[in-house]
Amino acid sequence: MSFRIEPTAHPTPDADRKALLEAPAFGRVFTDHMLTMRYTADAGWSDGVIAARAPLAIDPAAAVLHYAQEIFEGMKAYWLADGTPALFRPEANAARFNRSAVRMAMPELPEEAFVEGIKQFVALERDWIPSGDGASLYLRPFMFATEAFLGVRPAREYLFAIIASPAGSYFKSGSAGLRLFVSREHVRAAPGGTGEAKCGGNYAGGLIAQSVASQAGCDQVLFLDAREQRWIEELGGMNIMFVFDDGSMVTPPLGGTILPGITRDSLLQLARDAGVTVREEPYSIEQLKADVAAGRLVEAFACGTAAVVSSIATFVDGDQEIGLPAATPVTTRLKSALQSIYAGTAEDRHGWLTRIA
Numbered sequence: 001m002s003f004r005i006e007p008t009a010h011p012t013p014d015a016d017r018k019a020l021l022e023a024p025a026f027g028r029v030f031t032d033h034m035l036t037m038r039y040t041a042d043a044g045w046s047d048g049v050i051a052a053r054a055p056l057a058i059d060p061a062a063a064v065l066h067y068a069q070e071i072f073e074g075m076k077a078y079w080l081a082d083g084t085p086a087l088f089r090p091e092a093n094a095a096r097f098n099r100s101a102v103r104m105a106m107p108e109l110p111e112e113a114f115v116e117g118i119k120q121f122v123a124l125e126r127d128w129i130p131s132g133d134g135a136s137l138y139l140r141p142f143m144f145a146t147e148a149f150l151g152v153r154p155a156r157e158y159l160f161a162i163i164a165s166p167a168g169s170y171f172k173s174g175s176a177g178l179r180l181f182v183s184r185e186h187v188r189a190a191p192g193g194t195g196e197a198k199c200g201g202n203y204a205g206g207l208i209a210q211s212v213a214s215q216a217g218c219d220q221v222l223f224l225d226a227r228e229q230r231w232i233e234e235l236g237g238m239n240i241m242f243v244f245d246d247g248s249m250v251t252p253p254l255g256g257t258i259l260p261g262i263t264r265d266s267l268l269q270l271a272r273d274a275g276v277t278v279r280e281e282p283y284s285i286e287q288l289k290a291d292v293a294a295g296r297l298v299e300a301f302a303c304g305t306a307a308v309v310s311s312i313a314t315f316v317d318g319d320q321e322i323g324l325p326a327a328t329p330v331t332t333r334l335k336s337a338l339q340s341i342y343a344g345t346a347e348d349r350h351g352w353l354t355r356i357a
């Protein structure tokens with residue numbers, strides 16, 4: 001699968017780009033190009049091109065605007081310590097993208113096309129990869145239904161695209177740890193729903209909970225299961241893990257309502273490699289309170305591509321505040337283990353790095 005490359009006639013001047021890369025705010029600055037590829041039910045995928053980033057023209061009847069067939073991925077390109085640009089587990093993003101596509105009745109994209117598209121796109125935009133601690137070029141592959149048709153059935157036409165945004169660290173460094181708002185009013189995902197698909201609709205449904213959380217002075221929402229409002233699931237865009245006083249770790253099991261994070265999977269593997277006992281098992285909010293009170297639960301952290309690993313300081317459940325100890329040695333150790341693999345300074349035992357020529 002190859003992509004036609006049509007470099008923009010108006011690239012951002014070097015000095016302007018360098019200024020933009022000084023302190024990029026997440027998701028506000030974009031690179032010069034985008035990748036697009038079209039799908040029709042009759043012709044399949046065609047017309048892959050990397051060209052100047054520009055507004056998209058879509059019909060007002062495009063199915064995505066009415067019935068929300070849209071999925072996306074989030075991944076990063078960054079500099080290895082040896083000065084090579086790299087991607088972290090892009091095949092895992094490609095595979096997850098297709099699982100999301102299947103759930104949303106959208107066409108799958110050959111995994112090679114996804115990975116090759118990302119590589120060619122990043123190769124063209126390499127000057128936009130910021131350097132510095134935790135900085136990266138955030139890549140956003142996405143796909144949506146373009147067919148102009150208001151009938152309710154899976155659309156027959158789609159656009160796949162990739163855009164990119166240089167990013168510094170997601171959460172301000174030196175911050176004390178996340179304050180999580182336990183959502184009792186809203187749920188993110190229900191059994192049989194779309195919780196394990198990375199679709200825009202899951203985010204749309206969670207935004208109100210995020211607003212409530214912000215008003216309560218919290219950083220993020222912690223969602224509980226839909227059936228019993230008892231089991232901890234995940235945050236709006238990050239998975240969650242717990243560390244106990246015996247050194248073991250727990251994370252909620254994937255089971256249809258939790259997004260299968262690649263960071264989650266990587267951290268579980270690294271913890272197991274390090275001999276840590278890791279359990280993927282249900283953990284209730286009531287048990288969490290009892291374990292904090294008993295001094296058994298000693299650390300908790302959120303994980304995802306954008307923020308990598310962020311320790312959690314406080315859970316806010318109604319008028320109860322549950323605070324965790326300030327020291328986070330296991331979280332810090334796991335985070336740096338993952339970051340050394342990202343940077344190419346630790347042995348890449350699982351073949352997670354893809355270097356870009």
Ligand SMILES: *Cc1c(COP(=O)(O)O)cnc(C)c1O
Pocket residue numbers: 074198234235236237238239259260261262263264303304305306
């Ligand atoms: C993307 C996402 C995650 C994290 O997945 P990563 O692959 O680790 O970035 C977790 N939860 C939700 C809801 C997500 O959308």
